Structures are given as C-alpha cells and as structure tokens.
Amino acid sequence: MKRRDFIRSTALLTGGVLVAPSVLAGRSSIKRNKKITILHTNDTHSNIDPFPENHAKYPGLGGVSRRYELVSQVRDEVENVLLLDAGDIFQGTPYFNRYNGVLEMKVMSRLGYDAATMGNHDFDIGVNGFVNAQESANFPFICSNYDFTNTELYGRTKGYHIIEKGGIKVGVFGLGVQLKGLVPDDKYGETKYLDPIEMAQEYTRILKSSGCDLIICLSHLGYEYASDKISDLKLAESTSDIHLIIGGHTHTFLEKPTEVINKTGNSVLVNQVGWAGVNLGRIDFEIEQKLKKKGSFVLQ
C-alpha cells in the first residue's frame, strides 16, 4: 500500500461520525468527491408576485421571477443541482382562486423543479382540481403515505423517485400530513393516510437497496409540535437512512438546518425555509467515495 493511501485511510477511519470541520474543509479538493446542490422551497402558497412594498412582515420579498434568477445563478455556478418543493403550492393569492393552480404548475415547470410532494392545501380544490392543474406540470409528485386507490390521483403520483446526477444517485420520497380535520372530507375523498414512520422505513429500505447515495424526504408533516403529533424532528429521530428532510406546513423559518441524530446514531438534516417563496434553501452535499479496494481500509 502506498503511503498516501495509508494516510487517507487513517483519516477516514478516525472520521466516523464526527470529523472536525477543518479536517473536512481540507478534504474538499479531493477529486473523487462528488457534489450535488439541493435547492428547495416549501409552502409557496400561490405567491407568484413579490409581496407589496408596504407588506408588514416581508416587504418586497419573494416572487417567482427572482426565484428563477437565483436558481439560474446557482445552476451557472455548480454542475449538479436539484430543485425540490415540500408542498402547499396552492392557496394564498387570487392567482389560485382564479386559475385553480394551473399558473403555479406552469411556473414551477419552467423553473425546472425536479420533484415536489403534496401539502394539505394542494387538496383545496379537490383531488380532481389537483389532477387538472397537474396536467400543466412536467415534474413528478412524490407521495409515499397517501393511498390514492379509488381516487382520480391513482397512478398520477409516485411513491419514490430516483434521480441520477453527476454520478450521484439521489432517492426522494414524500410524506404528507393527516388530512382529516385539515381538509374537508369531500376534497380528499377516498385518499387514505398511511403512517409516516412506517412508510419512511419502507421507502428508505427500497431507496437504500437501489444504491442511492443520498436519501431525501420531502415532508409536509410540519417541523415540530408541542403535542406528540408526528413532525419532521420526530421522523428524523425515529428512522434511519434519511440524510435530509425538506419540511413544510408549519411555515418555519430556519436560519440553518437542524441536525438530528437518528435511530442508528447518524446525523439527519431537517430544513424548512418559511413560506411564500421569500427564501430559497440551499444545501451543498459532498460525497466521499469509497476506495475501490475494500480491503485497503484495514491497517495491518
């Protein structure tokens, strides 16, 4: 074994869960590392235009035109970019009331979204209403814990989605909130809500065995609750193999992702960027590849 490889292997082994940031920063130039940038939104709520300049909380913020510009800048800057949304695309401005979600879908398609999940408000004009708007979308909706059998949405969403970019396999699944009580019964019809933790375990198993390097959950469960209701933080700690939960529903503005330790002692990132498209989340992942010879880790 060459001396150089020996040193690198040592660093990797001592790395484990907690390598100091400085060590990592020093490693970022290693050529075989693969990089991918995740851009994300949640709860955009039909905010096509920026908030007006006299808006009490977010004067002049947001707007899809500027979001497009910012996304384009990142795409110019780095090679591998995914754009994801965690639901509640619908409801909040007259654009939705007037055009029933069609414009939102067209805009997101043009922005180049790779995938989204459904929020409770995406059921506001019924399953049929969503299906009509979805005709204008060129990206998939990932719903892993809604059973749409006997509804018009059956076969129109995916339980999971694998995207390969720059040699990285990204597995995406999506979790939605319990609809009963949030959405009038007749709007979601026979849609069945399935247990988020059970479905997370099911889909992470599939994605892991498909060789995904990165597993992302698009969640509309909500960041955190005072009650024992399932939330992103609870989901993160009660599962294994999820790397990133992109959340929504609670309109939580996080300055940085929350790091949660999962069932197997590894870190999961939970992020959420408020609502209305006033912020765009960005997470740059760098994946260190295994050395080709498996045995080379063993120091003898």
Next chain:
Amino acid sequence: MIRQLIYIFIIGAGLTACSSASYIAADADVIAVEGEVATNNTIDSLILPYRSELNKEMEAILCRSEYDFVKGRPNAPLNNWSADALLQFFKDSLNDSEPTMVLLNTGGLRSTINKGDVTLGDIYKLMPFDNEVVMVRLPIDRLEQIADYIKSSGGEPIAGVKYHNGKLLFNESTGSDSFWVITSDYLYNGGDNMSFFQDAENVKYIGVLLRDVFIEVAKAQKTLVYKDEIRIVLE
C-alpha cells in the same frame, strides 16, 4: 442575495452498506429572495397574461371605507364587521326560535381593510382561503367551552353573543337546549383546535364561500359600517 455560510458537518458512515459513499458532508445557506426586482422573459412572459387579467378584475371597487378596519384581540372593528357580515347575510334564513351566534377566528382575517376605496382584491387579501360557510348546531352546554376558548385565545370575532364575566350570553335569550353557530368549514373541521365542534348535533353546508359573503355585504353597504361595541370583556 445574502449568502450566509452556515456550517459544515458530517453525516456518518451509516449508509455504507449499499451505497458507494463513505461519508457525506454538507454546507447550508438560506438565500433571501430579495433585491432588485428581476425581470426575465422566461418567467415574465408566462405570468403576464394571467397578471393583467387578474389585476383588472381585482381593481373593481366594491365600496368605500372611512376607517382603517384592523383586526385585534379581544375586540376590533374588523372582528365585528366580519362576524356581523355573516349574521346580516343569513338573517332571513335563520329560525328565530333557535339562538344563533357567529364565531370566526382572528387568525383567519388575513389583512386590514384600509381607508378609501375597497376593491375586490382587498377582500381577497382579507380572506384568501376558499373557506365555506357552515352552520353547526351544538347542545347549549357547549357554550361554556366556547367561552373558555375565547378566554384562552384572548378574543375571536363573534356576533349575536357577548362575553362577560367568563360567560357567553345570547343577545336575545331563549330557553332552547341547543344553538346554531355560523362559522367556517375550516374551524368546524378542527382548525385552530375548536374541539367543541366535534359535538355537533347537526351541520349544514351552505355552499357559499366566506369571502363571497364579505364581497356581497361590502357591496350592499356602499360605505363600510361596523358596530363600535365591546363584545368581549376579559377580566
């Protein structure tokens, strides 16, 4: 654009079993969507026809207002106006022998109605959600729970009742053992934790949107009027 470098950390090696990665590092930023208003043909050409048509519709003037109608707790002009609008709109269809109150949520009133011309767009901002009006019949003892709710929340828009000394009293008392609440389907379905609606004896979906009631009442009033009265007195 503000780019804050947040932190770097490691996601452990737990995924190695089936993937080729041995560890994963991540940086995170929050990118504020602000600054010079970008114009780019790709998106703007798509939105423009929708925006022009919509703006034309939303600029329609419904009436005038001589005050800024703000919401608030426990009492506020917008609270009284919105609750009274429902009572006014449905007064002809109510049964006099059964007491009726209106209960909305302060949080659901999403915008102020400003002094001056009141446009269709203003009412959409006030009530952007497509909430439907429902009438819910509750047993009379649930009045106490509604009173407790109002006390703990600090005040919600009400009409037909007053809250005093910890109790809700109908403006016109009857000996009925049940009462009707005019509210929204959102609240009836458990929104804002108004759990007392679970004990409904009867529910009528009216098929009218809350926003449409506000629009019709605004048009009918020509100049917006509200009852300047204290309905909720918290100790």
